Amino acid sequence: MRGYVTCFSLVSNQWPHTVVGYQYVFGFGLLGAFLFQFFVEDRNFSKGAILLLELLPGFALYRGLYEFSQYSLTGYYQGTRGMQWKNMKDVENGMPQVFIIMFLEWLLITPFSFYLDQFFQSNNSSFLGEKLKHLHQYLLGQRMKVQDFDTQIEINKLDVLDEKKSVSEILASDATSCAIVCDDLRKVYHGENRAASKYAVRGLSLAVPCGQCFGMLGPNGAGKTSSINMVFADDWALKAHFRYSIYKRAGHQERHESNLSILLWKSLTGREHLLFYGRLKNLKGEILDNVVYMDEPSAGLDPASRNLLWNVVRKAKQGRAIILTTHSMEEAETLCDRVGIFVKGQLQCIGNCTELKSRYGASYIFTISTPPSQEDEVVRMALELSSSSKQIYSLAGTQKFEISKTDVTIADVFRAVVNAKACLNILAWGFTDTTLEDVFIKVVDEGL
Numbered sequence: 001m002r003g004y005v006t007c008f009s010l011v012s013n014q015w016p017h018t019v020v021g022y023q024y025v026f027g028f029g030l031l032g033a034f035l036f037q038f039f040v041e042d043r044n045f046s047k048g049a050i051l052l053l054e055l056l057p058g059f060a061l062y063r064g065l066y067e068f069s070q071y072s073l074t075g076y077y078q079g080t081r082g083m084q085w086k087n088m089k090d091v092e093n094g095m096p097q098v099f100i101i102m103f104l105e106w107l108l109i110t111p112f113s114f115y116l117d118q119f120f121q122s123n124n125s126s127f128l129g130e131k132l133k134h135l136h137q138y139l140l141g142q143r144m145k146v147q148d149f150d151t152q153i154e155i156n157k158l159d160v161l162d163e164k165k166s167v168s169e170i171l172a173s174d175a176t177s178c179a180i181v182c183d184d185l186r187k188v189y190h191g192e193n194r195a196a197s198k199y200a201v202r203g204l205s206l207a208v209p210c211g212q213c214f215g216m217l218g219p220n221g222a223g224k225t226s227s228i229n230m231v232f233a234d235d236w237a238l239k240a241h242f243r244y245s246i247y248k249r250a251g252h253q254e255r256h257e258s259n260l261s262i263l264l265w266k267s268l269t270g271r272e273h274l275l276f277y278g279r280l281k282n283l284k285g286e287i288l289d290n291v292v293y294m295d296e297p298s299a300g301l302d303p304a305s306r307n308l309l310w311n312v313v314r315k316a317k318q319g320r321a322i323i324l325t326t327h328s329m330e331e332a333e334t335l336c337d338r339v340g341i342f343v344k345g346q347l348q349c350i351g352n353c354t355e356l357k358s359r360y361g362a363s364y365i366f367t368i369s370t371p372p373s374q375e376d377e378v379v380r381m382a383l384e385l386s387s388s389s390k391q392i393y394s395l396a397g398t399q400k401f402e403i404s405k406t407d408v409t410i411a412d413v414f415r416a417v418v419n420a421k422a423c424l425n426i427l428a429w430g431f432t433d434t435t436l437e438d439v440f441i442k443v444v445d446e447g448l
């Protein structure tokens with residue numbers, strides 16, 4: 001019995017499986033005692049049918065134990081020694097078949113149990129477990145489908161291409177002041193069961209020098225945390241595409257090696273890999289200790305604590321590279337020397353906030369609030385200011401228009417509002433240059 005419990009426990013060490021294992025053994029014990037045993041003892045019952053029943057592991061085990069008990073009972077009353085090897089030849093006891101069946105089933109069930117064990121443990125991230133999952137998908141005819149899978153990820157944004165170019169130059173040069181250099185970083189989440197796999201990070205190339213704070217912006221699920229986790233967190237595998245500036249620091253002769261896959265351990269973090277290879281190259285601690293990352297650090301903080309945090313970050317920036325993810329445009333403008341906006345795992349634009357605003361902000365934003373009944377007059381007024389005025393927001397009398405900078409001057413808008421006050425009940429109005437938030441919305445809209 002114990003052998004079978006062990007066999008079923010192998011399926012998983014989680015208790016529900018063990019309970020099922022015990023129930024199986026117990027159930028077959030009862031069936032054996034109240035059903036199968038009568039067939040065995042009935043001399044007229046077909047031997048072939050018994051053999052078929054013994055193909056069920058529980059019955060084969062029961063038959064073996066039953067025969068052992070019969071021999072020991074006889075031995076007890078007749079003074080013999082119970083079942084011995086020579087008794088294997090007795091045609092009536094069927095022990096050779098039992099041993100053969102159990103041996104063959106052991107050969108089959110052991111790897112199968114191991115397969116189930118690896119496959120069903122949801123938190124199993126072992127290499128073998130992953131391979132078995134893929135094998136399972138393959139066997140089910142579910143060859144791994146990677147959502148929007150492109151082996152060659154296309155980048156058509158000039159600023160992003162420039163960043164990629166400078167990463168290549170940094171990797172090609174002997175010395176660099178960059179604390180972080182990511183080259184073509186990618187992350188794929190393999191779908192559970194029949195779900196398609198997904199590219200969470202698509203070819204991120206980024207160089208962050210010491211003393212710079214880089215802001216990662218993007219909508220929920222854009223791949224910011226996945227990118228950061230690949231560099232820093234404990235339980236993520238590094239891809240062979242990912243190279244750290246450590247190799248550059250390690251010396252000229254390492255360049256060739258850095259372009260090849262290096263030995264990566266799943267149990268080590270990006271930082272620990274850095275330390276390991278760095279120490280092998282006799283690098284000093286301070287080189288390895290100059291990177292900080294913050295994932296939405298001010299989320300949930302009150303304004304006073306947030307200001308305090310921002311001051312600390314500003315001070316900490318000296319001599320360190322900081323990567324920060326945030327949904328607060330104010331935080332990005334306050335702390336970041338450069339920002340990158342991510343959409344669907346891909347960097348859509350990169351640069352400092354002023355650059356991005358002037359690049360993406362060819363328009364002013366004209367906001368005006370009136371009673372809802374006067375909305376149409378306001379739209380007419382915006383169109384009079386510029387025929388290309390574009391309404392970008394309208395709710396309960398508050399409307400926002402995008403007006404090209406080449407079409408109007410600030411004075412034109414002031415004049416139009418003063419004139420409109422004669423016939424419209426203007427509750428509030430504003431005229432602003434493009435904000436980082438506008439850039440964000442625009443870039444995200446384009447990228448989706």
Ligand SMILES: Nc1ncnc2c1ncn2[C@@H]1O[C@H](COP(=O)(O)OP(=O)(O)OP(=O)(O)O)[C@@H](O)[C@H]1O
Pocket residue numbers: 189190198199200218219220221222223224225226227
């Ligand atoms: N463990 C995981 N398994 C499968 N998919 C995942 C896993 N973690 C993240 N994803 C998916 O990868 C994509 C990127 O997620 P990620 O958390 O990196 O985005 P994010 O930009 O940090 O989002 P947020 O701003 O909400 O933190 C998302 O579509 C997410 O659903």
